[in-house]
Amino acid sequence: xxxxxxxxxxxxxxxxxxxxxxxxxxxxxxxxxxxxxxxxxxxxxxxxxxxxxxxxxxxxxxxxxxxxxxxxxxxxxxxxxxxxxxxxxxxxxxxxxxxxxxxxxxxxxxxxxxxxxxxxxxxxxxxxxxxxxxxxxxxxxxxxxxxxxxxxxxxxxxxxxxxxxxxxxxxxxxxxxxxxxxxxxxxxxxxxxxxxxxxxxxxxxxxxxxxxxxxxxxxxxxxxxxxxxxxxxxxxxxxxxxxxxxxxxxxxxxxxxxxxxxxxxxxxxxxxxxxxxxxxxxxxxxxxxxxxxxxxxxxxxxxxxxxxxxxxxxxxxxxxxxxxxxxxxxxxxxxxxxxxxxxxxxxxxxxxxxxxxxxxxxxxxxxxxxxxxxxxxxxxxxxxxxxxxxxxxxxxxxxxxxxxxxxxxxxxxxxxxxxxxxxxxx
Ligand code: NAD
Numbered sequence: 001x002x003x004x005x006x007x008x009x010x011x012x013x014x015x016x017x018x019x020x021x022x023x024x025x026x027x028x029x030x031x032x033x034x035x036x037x038x039x040x041x042x043x044x045x046x047x048x049x050x051x052x053x054x055x056x057x058x059x060x061x062x063x064x065x066x067x068x069x070x071x072x073x074x075x076x077x078x079x080x081x082x083x084x085x086x087x088x089x090x091x092x093x094x095x096x097x098x099x100x101x102x103x104x105x106x107x108x109x110x111x112x113x114x115x116x117x118x119x120x121x122x123x124x125x126x127x128x129x130x131x132x133x134x135x136x137x138x139x140x141x142x143x144x145x146x147x148x149x150x151x152x153x154x155x156x157x158x159x160x161x162x163x164x165x166x167x168x169x170x171x172x173x174x175x176x177x178x179x180x181x182x183x184x185x186x187x188x189x190x191x192x193x194x195x196x197x198x199x200x201x202x203x204x205x206x207x208x209x210x211x212x213x214x215x216x217x218x219x220x221x222x223x224x225x226x227x228x229x230x231x232x233x234x235x236x237x238x239x240x241x242x243x244x245x246x247x248x249x250x251x252x253x254x255x256x257x258x259x260x261x262x263x264x265x266x267x268x269x270x271x272x273x274x275x276x277x278x279x280x281x282x283x284x285x286x287x288x289x290x291x292x293x294x295x296x297x298x299x300x301x302x303x304x305x306x307x308x309x310x311x312x313x314x315x316x317x318x319x320x321x322x323x324x325x326x327x328x329x330x331x332x333x334x335x336x337x338x339x340x341x342x343x344x345x346x347x348x349x350x351x352x353x354x355x356x357x358x359x360x361x362x363x364x365x366x367x368x369x370x371x372x373x374x375x376x377x378x379x380x381x382x383x384x385x386x387x388x389x390x391x392x393x394x395x396x397x398x399x400x401x402x403x404x405x406x407x408x409x410x411x412x413x414x415x416x417x418x419x420x421x422x423x424x425x426x
Contacts, residue, residue, distance in 0.1 A: 016091060016094075016327050019095060019327060019330060020099060020327070021042055021098075022331050023331065023403070024411065025042065026404060027408050027411045028041070030400070030408055031411060031415075033415055041072065041414060044069050044070065047070075047090065047093075048141065048143075048144060049067055049090065050067075050137075051063050051065050052136050054132050054136055055132060064137075066116065066119070066141070067090055067093045067115075067118075068150070069093045069094050069116070070112065071094070071097040071113040072098075072101040072112045072113055072414060072418075073112035073150075074421055075104065075111065075417045076109075076110035076111045076112055077112065077147070077148055077149055078097075078111070078114035078149065078150035079100060079113065079114060079183075079355060079358065080097055080152065080153065080355075081116070081154055081155025082116040082152045082155055082162070083096075083117040083156045083157065084158055084162075085117065085120070086119060086121040087119075088117035088118060093115045094115075096115035096326055099113065099326055099347065100115055101113030102406070102410035103351075103410070104359075105413040105414050106349050106406050107352040107384070108383075109359040110359075115155075116152060117155075118133065134162050134165045134166060135165055135166075135169045138165065139173070145182075146170070146181060147180035147181055147362070147365075147366065151180070151181065151358070153182060153358050156229070159184075159230075163182045163183070163191075164185055164189055166181065170182075183357075183362055184196075184354075192357055193370075193373035194357055194373045194376035194377050194380065195360075197238075198354050198356065198376075199351050199354035200231050200234025200238060200302075201353050201377065202351060202354065202380065202384050203302070203322055203350050203351060203353065204238035205381055205388075206384060207235075207239060207322045207345070208242060209384075209389070209392075210320055210322060210345050216298075216319075218242045219243040221243075221245070221297045222244070223247065223296060223299075224247055224249070224296040224298070224318065225300045225324075226249075226255075226288070226291040226300070227301065227325060228249050228251045228267070228271060231324040232324060233267075233271070236264045239298075240264045244298065245261035246264055247260075247296055248290060248294045249264075249291060250286065250288045250290055251271070252303070253276045254276070254278045254288060254290075255286045255287065256285065257286045257290060257294055262282065267280060288303070292307060292316060295317045298319075298320045298322065299322075300321075300322050300324050301323055301324060301328035303328070304325060304328070306328070307325070308329040308337070310332040313329075313333035313334075316342065319342060320342070321337065322344075322350045323346055324350060325351070328347065329344070334403065338401050343402070344401065344403060345388070346403035346406050349387055352387065356380055357376060360376055360379060391406045394408055
């Protein structure tokens, strides 16, 4: 029998797909899921890989690899972001697609789960190269996406502009504008007000609900945030507005720590000016993973997956973790944190605000009838609060962690839809 070396143990612990399947298996055991449904739901339905050429500014042609995976479409069209990152892999995209299925089910919106990605470091591309890459990738996945079938959205290193290019490319091929093809678009071309902030807002709503449950007063809560992009910076700003003190933040280059609190708006301005947090006056510099283990009450991991592992979970000082990122905690770290009594609001619940407002955007596009930002935020708050309370009730009734309670709820909903639809052909 092969023994796991420390390196391959770490590799295994870091496999997002393995994490996703383990989490699903645990939930399936808990609800005694019948074997037929178990083997269907533990795999992705469709996985698409493409290798496509892009003309670079210097005239060379480079071939890039991209993926689009649909895990399940029984509750509605597939939904999920597109990520541009040098470490994108099929394994990771499959896990992210499965998590999207559970995420949509946990907040009870009528979508299935998908995810996409391109293996690329977008920082080394010019704007024109980025646009050519996006339009060609949109054409490649054009065989899968569309308002009734699979609706992409932004994720790491993709934004509203990238979504506009995808929507425009699909519309050019269709012959008329199809705004509901993607969400997270600029407001000028059918985007929803409130979408940019939605994930961070959902994180803050969940954090507040968890603080209330634990009897923590926001004014006495010190927060550390890993990742200061869309999710991390908005979460930090809204938590600061609620009265919390933000004591540590980081991005991929490094971070800043000040036990007395950091001014979030000035941090955002500094990052916009300098392209990074480093060099911000008024705090001590820390490494990118610094926020995970600083002295704080609430930790928001909002960078990438696999950040809390068996190597650092026992050093986490926070009493409450609200997962802004997808899959930031490995199963091994999860167990350590649970044994230590840390209350953790899992990713599929905590960061579901983005897909919830994406759902609002899709509904608005299909109806060509647009809502005010106030209306969007109110509807978002109602859905997030309801989902949080449902997961909390399941966790209390069945003596489960919040993660398992969220999984149980989500897997039950998806299994019910799959069961009702039956097997085709019989
Ligand atoms: P983003 O690209 O806007 O920001 C990512 C941030 O993480 C950047 O500040 C980057 O510098 C930082 N980062 C990267 N590697 C890091 C490291 N090793 N240590 C510390 N910081 C690091 O991306 P985003 O949209 O904010 O997404 C962040 C996470 O939230 C991802 O896991 C994403 O899948 C998840 N998420 C995003 C949305 C959304 O609507 N944007 C929705 C749900 C989940």
